Amino acid sequence: MSARVGPTWRGPCLQLQWRPERCGCSTGTRRETDMRGLPAIISACANANLRDFVPLHIDGTMAGRVHHRRAPYLLKCLPWLQQGADVLLWNGDDPAGRTRRLAEALPVLAEAGLARAPTGELFDVVRPFGGIPLARCDRALLPTFGFPGYGVHVVGYVADAGGPLIWIPRRSHDREIAPGQLDNTIAGGIASGMTVIETLRKEAQEEAGLPPPVVDAAQPTGGLAYCHQEGEFLRDDTLFLYDLPMHRDVRPRNLDGEVEDFSLMPWRQVLELLRNGASFKFNCGPVLIDFLLRHGLMDPDREPGYSGLARGLRGSAL
Amino acid sequence: MSARVGPTWRGPCLQLQWRPERCGCSTGTRRETDMRGLPAIISACANANLRDFVPLHIDGTMAGRVHHRRAPYLLKCLPWLQQGADVLLWNGDDPAGRTRRLAEALPVLAEAGLARAPTGELFDVVRPFGGIPLARCDRALLPTFGFPGYGVHVVGYVADAGGPLIWIPRRSHDREIAPGQLDNTIAGGIASGMTVIETLRKEAQEEAGLPPPVVDAAQPTGGLAYCHQEGEFLRDDTLFLYDLPMHRDVRPRNLDGEVEDFSLMPWRQVLELLRNGASFKFNCGPVLIDFLLRHGLMDPDREPGYSGLARGLRGSAL
Numbered sequence: 001m002s003a004r005v006g007p008t009w010r011g012p013c014l015q016l017q018w019r020p021e022r023c024g025c026s027t028g029t030r031r032e033t034d035m036r037g038l039p040a041i042i043s044a045c046a047n048a049n050l051r052d053f054v055p056l057h058i059d060g061t062m063a064g065r066v067h068h069r070r071a072p073y074l075l076k077c078l079p080w081l082q083q084g085a086d087v088l089l090w091n092g093d094d095p096a097g098r099t100r101r102l103a104e105a106l107p108v109l110a111e112a113g114l115a116r117a118p119t120g121e122l123f124d125v126v127r128p129f130g131g132i133p134l135a136r137c138d139r140a141l142l143p144t145f146g147f148p149g150y151g152v153h154v155v156g157y158v159a160d161a162g163g164p165l166i167w168i169p170r171r172s173h174d175r176e177i178a179p180g181q182l183d184n185t186i187a188g189g190i191a192s193g194m195t196v197i198e199t200l201r202k203e204a205q206e207e208a209g210l211p212p213p214v215v216d217a218a219q220p221t222g223g224l225a226y227c228h229q230e231g232e233f234l235r236d237d238t239l240f241l242y243d244l245p246m247h248r249d250v251r252p253r254n255l256d257g258e259v260e261d262f263s264l265m266p267w268r269q270v271l272e273l274l275r276n277g278a279s280f281k282f283n284c285g286p287v288l289i290d291f292l293l294r295h296g297l298m299d300p301d302r303e304p305g306y307s308g309l310a311r312g313l314r315g316s317a318l
Numbered sequence: 319m320s321a322r323v324g325p326t327w328r329g330p331c332l333q334l335q336w337r338p339e340r341c342g343c344s345t346g347t348r349r350e351t352d353m354r355g356l357p358a359i360i361s362a363c364a365n366a367n368l369r370d371f372v373p374l375h376i377d378g379t380m381a382g383r384v385h386h387r388r389a390p391y392l393l394k395c396l397p398w399l400q401q402g403a404d405v406l407l408w409n410g411d412d413p414a415g416r417t418r419r420l421a422e423a424l425p426v427l428a429e430a431g432l433a434r435a436p437t438g439e440l441f442d443v444v445r446p447f448g449g450i451p452l453a454r455c456d457r458a459l460l461p462t463f464g465f466p467g468y469g470v471h472v473v474g475y476v477a478d479a480g481g482p483l484i485w486i487p488r489r490s491h492d493r494e495i496a497p498g499q500l501d502n503t504i505a506g507g508i509a510s511g512m513t514v515i516e517t518l519r520k521e522a523q524e525e526a527g528l529p530p531p532v533v534d535a536a537q538p539t540g541g542l543a544y545c546h547q548e549g550e551f552l553r554d555d556t557l558f559l560y561d562l563p564m565h566r567d568v569r570p571r572n573l574d575g576e577v578e579d580f581s582l583m584p585w586r587q588v589l590e591l592l593r594n595g596a597s598f599k600f601n602c603g604p605v606l607i608d609f610l611l612r613h614g615l616m617d618p619d620r621e622p623g624y625s626g627l628a629r630g631l632r633g634s635a636l
Contacts, residue, residue, distance in 0.1 A: 129618075129625035150625065196618040219614035223628025238625050240618045294612055296537035300447075300514040300558045307447035307468065307556050310541020 065146030156185035383464030416453035474503030
């Protein structure tokens with residue numbers, strides 16, 4: 001277990017919501033340019049319509065969201081859920097009790113197609129990260145209940161005179177999620193009891209064969225969050241982002257079967273792949289766009305869509 | 319005029335909305351820590367309740383927002399505005415005509431307390447940045463109509479073994495906006511016809527006495543956007559962010575009276591000032607927090623509020 005202490009944010013949680021509006025881009029002719037693909041990557045990642053989801057409150061805490069079409073079924077088959085006013089309620093259990101009930105629910109829900117196949121990986125139900133978990137459950141249940149998920153994404157790169165060369169893996173074709181798609185150098189979800197850096201080290205070893213001395217150069221660079229909807233599933237994810245400068249002679253090598261091969265690509269090639277709609281896993285493109293923006297590889301005066309990208313990626317706080 | 323071309327974003331504009339919800343931070347004891355101040359800085363900047371504002375559509379384009387309490391008065395005194403269904407409409411003028419009407423409206427609105435005092439600075443009414451302007455108007459009118467504003471914020475720093483030292487100016491006490499408050503090294507709004515980098519160079523000269531050879535080291539790092547409400551005024555701002563590495567022997571020196579003095583502060587001191595509620599201009603704190611996050615000066619495993627900060631600053635795209 002990590003030694004992290006309780007939560008500190010005492011104000012309201014800042015929950016973002018996309019409101020697609022008629023675009024005020026232009027009053028005249030609209031021009032097509034090759035920047036069109038980048039905003040599309042962002043909106044495809046943050047694609048959830050939260051108005052279609054009913055909040056799930058656990059002992060008064062906003063813990064997740066359930067698609068409104070699923071709520072009646074869940075209320076029927078999960079006796080510990082109650083209907084509130086525009087909200088689902090789960091009161092009266094303690095974290096251990098909730099963990100037990102979720103474990104019992106998983107096979108029932110998976111059988112009914114309301115949960116993905118069990119992964120065997122235990123994740124905390126916690127918001128924000130570092131707080132006291134409300135429960136633990138198989139990772140497969142997070143999108144069923146819209147529980148928050150936390151992950152680590154690392155962009156490994158080799159410094160070069162022409163700008164960074166980036167290590168891009170292709171996911172194996174036998175994966176359940178995003179088979180054959182391009183990914184970030186190292187990426188993985190944070191399992192219960194793991195810290196961010198422990199997860200980074202574990203995934204670096206398993207996914208890219210990179211030992212601690214190499215990985216110790218990783219530098220945190222902030223985070224990104226999105227609500228991604230797949231049918232009636234909701235991924236409410238926060239990614240902790242890292243840059244990993246690597247020596248040219250270090251070559252990542254997958255050990256756990258998740259990755260088919262790694263390519264070292266000049267950043268311009270990565271940008272072109274993104275623009276041209278290459279098949280990156282849905283949450284990898286935004287991380288790479290953020291990397292390119294942070295490293296000064298896009299110019300606000302030359303990339304006409306820059307302000308929109310910056311708003312899409314980081315306009316919120318704010 | 320800049321040679322920037324038309325807009326490229328053909329998808330829906332991504333309009334963010336804050337939804338303060340009951341915080342799911344904890345099911346147990348809530349702990350106070352010194353991170354509390356940082357989220358508060360972000361929520362004080364992005365404090366607008368957009369439900370209180372009526373969209374203003376110019377020829378079918380979402381151009382701005384007017385506080386619902388002001389809409390009746392504006393409809394009465396500005397004959398070119400019409401009431402639509404939950405929207406204000408302005409149809410039938412071309413950009414030159416709109417520019418003329420806004421110039422005529424300014425003294426009337428200022429007299430009635432519905433616009434700030436004229437600044438003499440002409441700004442484009444345009445969304446997104448780089449598009450074809452719908453009109454031009456005195457900067458004072460942007461918050462009256464909730465028109466988007468664009469600015470540049472530069473964090474100037476000196477690399478040091480213990481991490482960056484940051485140049486922090488204190489604004490002069492005779493300023494109308496944020497007198498005596500702390501600011502970012504260089505900051506300014508982008509006037510009509512100016513590019514981002516032209517604005518950066520102009521402000522660097524005027525505010526900090528930094529000539530082009532020094533400023534050419536500035537590197538774009540992305541952007542931040544927020545909707546900030548002051549009474550019935552709305553600032554819908556997008557900031558283009560830059561890092562400016564500086565030699566230790568270069569000392570900024572204000573030339574236009576906006577700044578009282580500059581201090582070179584270790585990043586830890588800047589962080590402590592932010593945490594302890596020091597008086598930074600409302601939009602400077604988020605820019606500095608973003609700088610500290612991007613430079614790896616906060617650790618996801620040691621700063622319990624990190625995921626919330628990352629979500630607040632960059633959770634959207636996403």
